[in-house]
Amino acid sequence: MSEQKIVGHRPNYVLPEQELLLQGHVACPGCGASLSMRYALKALGPNTIVVIPACCWSIIAGPFPYSSLEVPIYHTAFETTGAVASGISAALKAQGKEDVTVIGWAGDGGTFDIGLQALSGAMERNEDFIYICYDNEAYMNTGIQRSSATPWLAWTTTTPVATPKARPKKDIIGIMASHRIPYAATATVGYPEDMVAKIRRAKSIRGAKFIHLLSPCPPGWKSEASDTIRLTRLAVQTNIFPLYEVEEGRHYNISVLPEPELPVRDYLRLQGRFRHLSEEQIGLIQEEVDYNWEQLREKAGV
Secondary structure, three states, X not given: OOOOOEEOOOOOOOOOOOOOEOOOOOOOOOOHHHHHHHHHHHHHOOOEEEEEOOOHHHHHOOOOOOOOEOOOEEEOOXXXXXXXXXXXXXXXXXXXXXXXXXXXXXXXXXXXXXXXXXXXXXXXXXXXXXXXXXEOOOEOOOOOXXXXXXXXXOOEOOEOOOOOOOOOOOOHHHHHHOOOOOEEEEEEOOOHXXXXXXXXXXXXXXXXXXXXXXXXXXXXXXXXXXXXXXXXXXXXXXXXXXXXEEEOOOEXXXXXXXXXXXXXXXXXXXXXXXXXXXXXXXXXXXXXXXXXXXXXXXXXXX
């Protein structure tokens, strides 16, 4: 387990120069998912196959037969990412091709909800691929509907202001850790060095790997496109989205220790989907975040 900790944010990072996400994609301005794909492919390199189910990225890449990615893409059904990536990985092994990285690239709807059965099966079998979930916290491609990744008390079109989401966000890393897979981690584009290092680490490990990326969606979050990176950093600095790793389901390492730790209000106030919250509700969210952060610190021995 790496002992390196990144305190706060270091702006003088250096990323791989090769660009495998080209101009011409159709992402919205400020789309966290497009920048996430750019960084992920920088970490993985050209010898990569991407499996994409129904999600924003099945549109972002461009209409068939065109693609904005300089790597092969296999578009598949909403619920089958884990199964299809397993099959491609097995086929490559049968051909003796050990140097190709297979990744499943899915949103939170196709990961937390619709694709969870295939994902769980692949993780339990310890299939050799990387599953990357870019989490924009709702079904954004079909109109901002609630998913089980939607935060507690958030607005969506199916959880309007009068009745915001009444359940907390599903702990997907906890679910993946319970499968005792070799490697699981959280990451976000606001901390590029941390993200690239984790994806490269996942690439170096045989077996099942899972990366959970927080990916702001300006139309769905009702935020400014120019605030995407700021939001990803605030999510970490407020402990709403801690950056950490889990090996073999039991060894926890917090890779970024926020300094200073900021109140959740700083993160919530930049998003229209939380504009309806009362002071009491913001206080309840703060209590929940504080509790979860202390639980994580205990697991990591920090």
